[in-house]
Amino acid sequence: MNGVALAYAGVHQIFQLALAAHEIGELEGLFCSIIDGPGKWGRRLARWVPPGTARPLGSPALPEERVMEFPWPMLANRLASRLLPGRHSDHLRSNSWFDRQAARWLGGSNARVFVGGETCALESLRAAELKGMKRVLDCPGVPSAALDEEALKAAATFGVGIATSSNSPAMQQRKKAELELADLVLCCSEFQRDKLMALHPHLRRAEVLPLWTDVDFWRPCAAERSFSRPGEPLRIIYAGATSLRKGIPYLLEAVQPIGDAVELTLVGGISAEMTAVLPRYRRHRHLPYVSKPELRKLYAHHDLLVMPTLGDSFGFVTLEAMASGMPVVTSRHAGAPVPDESWRVPAHDAEAIRARVEHYLEDRPRLAEDGERAAAFAAGFRPENYRARAAALFTELLSGS
Numbered sequence: 001m002n003g004v005a006l007a008y009a010g011v012h013q014i015f016q017l018a019l020a021a022h023e024i025g026e027l028e029g030l031f032c033s034i035i036d037g038p039g040k041w042g043r044r045l046a047r048w049v050p051p052g053t054a055r056p057l058g059s060p061a062l063p064e065e066r067v068m069e070f071p072w073p074m075l076a077n078r079l080a081s082r083l084l085p086g087r088h089s090d091h092l093r094s095n096s097w098f099d100r101q102a103a104r105w106l107g108g109s110n111a112r113v114f115v116g117g118e119t120c121a122l123e124s125l126r127a128a129e130l131k132g133m134k135r136v137l138d139c140p141g142v143p144s145a146a147l148d149e150e151a152l153k154a155a156a157t158f159g160v161g162i163a164t165s166s167n168s169p170a171m172q173q174r175k176k177a178e179l180e181l182a183d184l185v186l187c188c189s190e191f192q193r194d195k196l197m198a199l200h201p202h203l204r205r206a207e208v209l210p211l212w213t214d215v216d217f218w219r220p221c222a223a224e225r226s227f228s229r230p231g232e233p234l235r236i237i238y239a240g241a242t243s244l245r246k247g248i249p250y251l252l253e254a255v256q257p258i259g260d261a262v263e264l265t266l267v268g269g270i271s272a273e274m275t276a277v278l279p280r281y282r283r284h285r286h287l288p289y290v291s292k293p294e295l296r297k298l299y300a301h302h303d304l305l306v307m308p309t310l311g312d313s314f315g316f317v318t319l320e321a322m323a324s325g326m327p328v329v330t331s332r333h334a335g336a337p338v339p340d341e342s343w344r345v346p347a348h349d350a351e352a353i354r355a356r357v358e359h360y361l362e363d364r365p366r367l368a369e370d371g372e373r374a375a376a377f378a379a380g381f382r383p384e385n386y387r388a389r390a391a392a393l394f395t396e397l398l399s400g401s
Contacts, residue, residue: 003028004394005109005133007102007124008117009073009095011056012140013186013211013386017115019058020387021394022066028111030067031102033074037064041071049078057214057383068105073097092171095120103127113397122174125181134397137182139196142311144172146195150310150333151245154348158249160273179203184397186390189335192313209390210337212383213319217292219375221324224300227367233263234361237302239295239317242278242286243271247308247331247347252281254308254353259283261361267298299324303367304360309334310347319381322374327367329356339377 004021005028008014014032021027034042034054042054073094080090099116103123106114114128115136128135144167155162167175179185179196185206187193193206228235236255242248248266255262264284278286290298299305305321307330318328318336330338333347345352360367 002026003111004113004115004398005029005031005106005111005128006115007031007099007106007121008138009033009098009120010117011053012117013138013209014115014117015056015058015062016212016383016387017138017390018067019061020390022062023387024391024395026113026394026398027063027066028109029105030062031105032067032069033098034069034071035059035062035064035067037067040064040067041069045071045075049074058387070098070101091119092168092174096122096174099123106131109133113394116178118175118178119171122178122181125178129181134184134400135182136184136186136393136397137178138186139179139192140188140313142192142313143175143195143199145199147245147311150347154244154247154249154310155273157348158244158277160244160276162244162273176200184393186393188314189337191333191335195311207393209386209393210381211314211316211319212381212386213316213323213378215323215379215382218296218299218320218323218378219325221296221300221326224297225325225371226301227371228303228364230364233261234304234357235263235265235302236304236306236357237265237267237298237321238306238308239267239298239321240307240315241268241271242266242274244273244277245271245310246312247310247333248274249277250348250350251306251308251353252277252284253350254306254357255283256281258354258357258361262357265298265302267295295320296324299326302326304329304357306353306357307331307334307336308345308347308353312336319378323378325371325375327360327370327374329353337377337381339373 003026006018018030036042036046036054046054077094099120100123106124106127114133116124118139125135179200183204187208188211193208255264267287305328307318309331312334315334315336318330321328331347332344
């Protein structure tokens, strides 16, 4: 028996984890939906899927002969969404379909370690257990029960209705069963791990692997950057879903009393419950989702990113903004690291956000100083650093099996 086998229907970290195994010579195989390569379905389907789905970061470096595709669950989901407008994707059904096929593939594997992604690894983990493999579960999200509790608290504060759960009971049960089968759970942050362990205290082992950003892509913003001057409005930006779970009402409430001294830009789609909240606050502009190059330009002309989320296992935009040379304000319920804990504020606290904004309003030179500090800090979170940590875990698991 030898090496590491991995399977996941989406993108997330699985391609970087597979590349980490390949870089230490231990990649037996990766089972995925699609990948862009000669003779692969991903080459034919790249134009029909979202950017990055068929060619995520790190995938071109993987040996094509070790990557197997099973695109049909993903394609069926996308086709149904197009034929039936307004239909929600049935991720439970499609992920179960993918997982069953991955388990069959794993039945012929000689790997000593199996790595699966949350929501589509239940049957694969069972197959790996039968073959005596060490079982690793990559968990990209905050447990839904923890996030739902925070969302209901915010909904009561702002008098809006919200779905009581972000996951169906069947999906919650599937996630719980996957956790029980794992020898090792990979988390994105200490915040996420703490929430996970509180809900599942009997987990065998949970390790934190902080995620990464493409520092070289975001860095050009630093050279183009212009910060506001005293007397000009402080330009604040938020990027992501404009939703209650992201804590946006607290950000709106924070800047409202400051008046014309700030300009707030919200970038991203608007959730249903926010349609009742946004009209209460006038001091903001909204832009739809934009491409990464467009977001990079927006970062260059803003002073401060605020991430008031009620629960994020990591939050890529926080690291991206710092890599571009911009200071950030983030809630303590966001997993992304920051160079100074004073850059964090409590969740559900508009006054704490306002205090950090006023800190920069009163000391404009601090924007550039903290922006340089942010860029230097973010440079330590390159993809290769993530892979090095993953490779060390794989080496440990392989040596002990």
